[in-house]
Structure formats: structure tokens, C-alpha cells
Amino acid sequence: MFKKLVAEFFATMILVLVGCGVAIGVGCGNEAGIVATAAAFGLSIIILAYSVGQISGGHANPAVSLAMAIRGDISWKEFFGYCCAQILGAFAGSGILALIFLSVKSTGSNAYQPALLAAANTTEVNFQVVMLGLLAEIVLTFLFILVVLGVTSKKELGGVAGIVIGLALFGVHLLGIPLTGTSVNPARALSALVLHMFNDGAAKNDALTLIAVVIGPFIGAALAALVWKLFSKKKEAAEAE
Numbered sequence: 001m002f003k004k005l006v007a008e009f010f011a012t013m014i015l016v017l018v019g020c021g022v023a024i025g026v027g028c029g030n031e032a033g034i035v036a037t038a039a040a041f042g043l044s045i046i047i048l049a050y051s052v053g054q055i056s057g058g059h060a061n062p063a064v065s066l067a068m069a070i071r072g073d074i075s076w077k078e079f080f081g082y083c084c085a086q087i088l089g090a091f092a093g094s095g096i097l098a099l100i101f102l103s104v105k106s107t108g109s110n111a112y113q114p115a116l117l118a119a120a121n122t123t124e125v126n127f128q129v130v131m132l133g134l135l136a137e138i139v140l141t142f143l144f145i146l147v148v149l150g151v152t153s154k155k156e157l158g159g160v161a162g163i164v165i166g167l168a169l170f171g172v173h174l175l176g177i178p179l180t181g182t183s184v185n186p187a188r189a190l191s192a193l194v195l196h197m198f199n200d201g202a203a204k205n206d207a208l209t210l211i212a213v214v215i216g217p218f219i220g221a222a223l224a225a226l227v228w229k230l231f232s233k234k235k236e237a238a239e240a241e
Contacts (some may be wrong), residue, residue, distance in 0.1 A: 016093025020108025049162025137216025
């Protein structure tokens, strides 16, 4: 268990360092920046899957761990341990980025993006923006977790699971960056936003952003796991018949 927790700590730290580091370095204000950031997160997952994946599963994400706990792949005790290790790893990664870029402004934190504000027909964060952001994160995480559950359900897919999951994360980031900056990972989003709250005037908007990017992924992951269990039961019943 200790080895698993250490693996999840470093896996999440690496994910934050690479993914958020690229986001800070290239910016996400243009198409090239969006693609580069999405690719960085996708490649990070592929690297983690084939390195620490054999130790802990390489979740690096409390939403993934929640889905695995609901499916029964890990115990609830392991789930809480994984979450603690992932959150600590994310804070370590965000802290290192803040030191590298010499500012807590540079943590790769999420924010409600212009496309989402335009959809709510406003220029300021309000209740409608928060609800749209929450819905976006639920849908994005649902899609991502459904892929994770599908590709990890059969041992024969183990050789390509990391690549498929990485591509799925790449895809949801392409879709979600213009909306919420894409979280689908409560630990990564929490660490970056908490450090960013030290900015003058940033605390209010960051607190509102937390609602979507921390709560949304958990809801999306739980829904995906429940849908997967429903499909699995139907498949087992059909095979039994």
C-alpha cells in the first residue's frame, strides 16, 4: 500500500508539472497553445501508465480512483489513501511550478473561459456561468472515465490501455480548454487554484471556479462508473442466457 501511495504521489506531481507547465509556458489563448497543452496532459498519462501503472494503476486523478472504487477494482480504504496521495502530489507539482516561474500567478489554474462566458451571455462569473462550467466538467469527465473503464475492463487490452487513455485525455482537453480550461481531475485543479488564490482579487473567482472543476469531475466519474456497472450487468445477463 505504501508503494502504491508513493507512486500516486509522484504520478500526480509529474502530471501537474508537465501538463500545467506546458500550459503556463505556451499559454492557452490560441489554437497552438490549446493543442500543446492538451497533448502535454495526454502524453503525461501515457508515460505514467507504462511506468507507475504496474505499481498503483497510475490513476493520478481522484476521479479515476472513485470510478475504480465504485467498480470494485480498489477498496474504499485504498480510494481515500489514493486521494490523499494525489492531492499532496498535485500541491507539490503546483508549488514547484510556482517556484520555477517565480509567481503563484503561474500555476496553470482553471478559469471560466470566454467561450463559456459568451454562452451565458455575460462578461462576469455568475450563477449561470458556474452551472454551465459544472455541466461541462461533468460531461467531460463522464466521457473520459467511460473510456478508462472500458479499456481497463479486459486484460487483453492492457498493452494499449495507456495510449487509449492518453488519447482520450487529449481529446477532452481540446474540447474543454475553451470552456473551463479542462479539469477532469480534482487534485490538479484544487492545487493550482488554491495557490492562485494568493493573487490580489483572484480569490472570489477562484472559489467559484472550484465548484465546477473539483465537484464536477467527481459527479461525472460516479455517473460513468454507475452506467458502466449497468451495462456490465446487462452483458453478463445476456451471456448467461
